[in-house]
Amino acid sequence: MINERIQKALNDQVNTEIYSWYLYLSMAAHFEHINFNGFAKWMKLQAQEEMTHAMKIYDYLNQVNAKVVFDKIETPPTEWVSPLALFEEIYNHELKITDSINKLTDLAIEVRDHATNNFLSWFVNEQVEEVATTELILGKLKFIGDNHSGIFFLDHELGKRV
Numbered sequence: 001m002i003n004e005r006i007q008k009a010l011n012d013q014v015n016t017e018i019y020s021w022y023l024y025l026s027m028a029a030h031f032e033h034i035n036f037n038g039f040a041k042w043m044k045l046q047a048q049e050e051m052t053h054a055m056k057i058y059d060y061l062n063q064v065n066a067k068v069v070f071d072k073i074e075t076p077p078t079e080w081v082s083p084l085a086l087f088e089e090i091y092n093h094e095l096k097i098t099d100s101i102n103k104l105t106d107l108a109i110e111v112r113d114h115a116t117n118n119f120l121s122w123f124v125n126e127q128v129e130e131v132a133t134t135e136l137i138l139g140k141l142k143f144i145g146d147n148h149s150g151i152f153f154l155d156h157e158l159g160k161r162v
Helices: 006-032 037-063 083-109 114-144 150-160
Strands: none
Touching: 006 037, 006 083, 037 114, 037 150, 083 114, 114 150
């Protein structure tokens, strides 16, 4: 039987990952609306990745015979003043997700739930990648500044994501 605190924390994380999906999808819609299809493609793929994260936890909860509980999902923003502002929000969001995963891992260690701790190691590693990728794009946007050619080039580059 899984610890009740772990079960609640994992369910909270499922909902957090679903919000991440919702946020990235809103960002994709924003970019599509302003005709930046490369940025939009990157966001849609990121949204899919976030839903995959939610489903990994969902499946784990079912595997350990815990109840999956969904909560209300907050409405994400729908507009940003610039790609830079949007990626600053993403970066801060990914730091928040990293903190959430770290706290969940700390809880698994605290209650001596070795299986959940082992399961969460994938997410710990994934967050390193998420933050690094976001930081790289954010750095490029800061370098580009208001240079329209640079933004168009980055839009093209991000559109190559598979």
